[in-house]
Amino acid sequence: MTIENTKSSVEPRNHPRLVPSKRFTLALLVFFAFIVQYSQRVNLPIAIVCMIEDPASGHNHSSTHSIIALKNETLNIFLNSSTTRKSGCTSTSEKKGGFFDEKRFHWTELRQQFLLGAYWAGYIFTQVPGGWLATSIGAKWVYAGSLGTSSLATLAMIIMHKMASTHVTIAFMLRFITGLAHGVLFPATVALWSLWAVPHERSTLASIGFCGTHLGTSITMLFGGLSCRYLSAGWMYVFITSSILGFIWLALWIRLTADSPNSHKSISDHERDYIGSFTGHSGTKRAMSLASIPWKNIINSKPLNALMITHIANLFGLFFFLTSLGKLLTQLLHIKAENTGYILSFGFFLTLLSSLLSGIATDRFVRSKKVTLTNARKISNGLTSFIPVICMMLLYVCDERRYGLGIFTILIFLASSGLGYGSGYVVNFADIVPAYSGVIFGIANTLASIAGLIGNLVAGAVIKKPVLEQWRKLYVMFGIVYLIGGVVYIVYGSAVPRKWAKFQAVNNDAKLEENTKVEEVPPTTAKI
Numbered sequence: 001m002t003i004e005n006t007k008s009s010v011e012p013r014n015h016p017r018l019v020p021s022k023r024f025t026l027a028l029l030v031f032f033a034f035i036v037q038y039s040q041r042v043n044l045p046i047a048i049v050c051m052i053e054d055p056a057s058g059h060n061h062s063s064t065h066s067i068i069a070l071k072n073e074t075l076n077i078f079l080n081s082s083t084t085r086k087s088g089c090t091s092t093s094e095k096k097g098g099f100f101d102e103k104r105f106h107w108t109e110l111r112q113q114f115l116l117g118a119y120w121a122g123y124i125f126t127q128v129p130g131g132w133l134a135t136s137i138g139a140k141w142v143y144a145g146s147l148g149t150s151s152l153a154t155l156a157m158i159i160m161h162k163m164a165s166t167h168v169t170i171a172f173m174l175r176f177i178t179g180l181a182h183g184v185l186f187p188a189t190v191a192l193w194s195l196w197a198v199p200h201e202r203s204t205l206a207s208i209g210f211c212g213t214h215l216g217t218s219i220t221m222l223f224g225g226l227s228c229r230y231l232s233a234g235w236m237y238v239f240i241t242s243s244i245l246g247f248i249w250l251a252l253w254i255r256l257t258a259d260s261p262n263s264h265k266s267i268s269d270h271e272r273d274y275i276g277s278f279t280g281h282s283g284t285k286r287a288m289s290l291a292s293i294p295w296k297n298i299i300n301s302k303p304l305n306a307l308m309i310t311h312i313a314n315l316f317g318l319f320f321f322l323t324s325l326g327k328l329l330t331q332l333l334h335i336k337a338e339n340t341g342y343i344l345s346f347g348f349f350l351t352l353l354s355s356l357l358s359g360i361a362t363d364r365f366v367r368s369k370k371v372t373l374t375n376a377r378k379i380s381n382g383l384t385s386f387i388p389v390i391c392m393m394l395l396y397v398c399d400e401r402r403y404g405l406g407i408f409t410i411l412i413f414l415a416s417s418g419l420g421y422g423s424g425y426v427v428n429f430a431d432i433v434p435a436y437s438g439v440i441f442g443i444a445n446t447l448a449s450i451a452g453l454i455g456n457l458v459a460g461a462v463i464k465k466p467v468l469e470q471w472r473k474l475y476v477m478f479g480i481v482y483l484i485g486g487v488v489y490i491v492y493g494s495a496v497p498r499k500w501a502k503f504q505a506v507n508n509d510a511k512l513e514e515n516t517k518v519e520e521v522p523p524t525t526a527k528i
Contacts, residue, residue: 016271018204022264023196023275027208029253030189034212036147036249037182039220039242040154044175045116046224047235052112053104053165100233106165118172120453122179127446130184131438134191138259139438142188144250150181151246157239186426186445191438194430194503195260198278199373199495200366202430207359207422214352214418218345279434279503293436297500303432304440306492310381311425312448313485317388317478318417319452320459325410331466333407334400343407347414354418362423373431373495380424381493385486387416392479399468425489432494433501 018024096102107115134142153174160171189209197205223241227234258264261272298304321328325344329335335343362376371379391413398406420426429441458477463470 016268016274018201021271022261022267023201023205023271026192026196026257027205029249029257030192030209031212032249033143033147033185033253034209035216035219036212036242036246037150037185038213038216039245040150040178041119041182042217042220043154043224043238043242044119044157046220047228047238048112048116049224050228050233051103051105051160051235052107096230096232096234100161100231100236102232103161103236104165105160105167107168111168115168115172115175118175119179119182120449122176122181123183124179124446124449126180126183127187127449128439128442131187131191131440131442133184134188134438135436138263139188139192139195140253140257140259142184143192143257144253146181146184146188147246147253148250150178151243151250153177153181154239154246155243158236161233161236187438187442190426190429190441193427194434194437195279196275197430198275199431200363202427203359203362203376203423205359206427206430207356210421210426211352211356213421214348214355218348218352221341221345293439294500297498298433298436298440301432301498302492303494303496304498306488306494307425307428307432308444308447310385310485310489310493311444312451313481313488314384314388314417314420314425315445315448316451316455316481319449320455320474320478321413323456324459325414327466328395328471329407329410332399332468332471333403335403335407343410344414347411350411350415351418354415355422356418357422358419358424359422359427374493377424377428377431377495378490378493380419380422381428381489382486384416384419384424385482385489388413388482389479389486391416392475392482396472396475428493428495432496432498434497435501435503437501 130142130146156174157171160167163170189206193202193206220238220242224234224238227237231237258267261267261275264272325347326340329340329343330337358380362380365371366373366376391409394405394409398409426441429437429444433440455478459474462473462477
């Protein structure tokens, strides 16, 4: 049983507003950063539709059978729905506008998979280093180095316009570099909010930032589809635009942000003291080595292990369905391709909406003392795990005769996935292990990404034909995994910071030395 503690070194009536504030400005810039990251992540899966020769004759090109390109099939279905309405839209001889001459590549299916996999080959290796760097040198420069590098690599993709139509090596190297650069962002974000966000604002601030992932995907899908349809060498504009966005963001980020409240040049003393009174961080950067990480405590922490299991279980299923929802709609529910793209786009919007609203709602309920932060996290992680279980049960009976129920179920599934980002397992790391949140999240996300790839491999081995009987085996498997993740967190999950993982402030505030079973609840009069 947890004991509520409402003590704070900042008087309740003097709490600084969230809007406007430096921490809110930071959330907006993180939001912009994720728009940039996801526009650069999905630009090749989108652009490849109009990069390869005669895309109209090969709907199964690029990512329909891809295991590691995650969202590619969904994106291709969206683009194919806009490029197949008129046969002339896919003809290289059709006169289009633009500054560049038409350029197509003769890439085999194997080369396409090779190129699309380059991003993920790099991405998976920098999760843990990203958390370590954010703790050691500060998240500001990890962010800047990440998107600065990826923007340069993305812009360099336009040299493909001058390459031979069979050339792929340089593009692979550039996408690999982009993946390496992007791999540090999520762990750095978790580390960033452990310094900048007080517990009862963390869900709101984090959800604002993570909304950029969904918006960046949707905007790039739309822009890429229009560019490929109406412009010669439309893929060039996709790479140029996403890189320019990155450079604009970089200038704003360097000018307006800092690693921590203590190092920010223009933050008010009031806001800095307010944040520090809850996070306990002194503003001093810590050189972190493998030996300095309390591995024994990490391994023995039931709440942390429960959180990691929930994280892995969710991504095990989420990776597969983000890859295969397009196939499910077209092959099992027999939805037309031109409608499938719009259904999934609306689903991504629901993911964005649920992420944002769940974050705001969680913080409001915690501030009003209607629920503790631990129980709020259990509700969010429970919903983002148990709703997919129900969705698997509904999809089990869905075929072309029940396509309406199938569409509704898919939309609910996508909406529920946003809860994990806005108020669930993603932000929970900063709650319970703030001093090591970046590194530990990096470890968890690496394991979860590997689990997601394994899920796709298993699914590929199970599904030999697009028939409901084979998909039902997957529904059962993923439903069980989601159920395990939810139950484990409900039983062992927590949002109480572990004593060994708290920041040690310079003034050695006695509040930081309290027993780990004391859960702090913020005053109820904080303004937003």
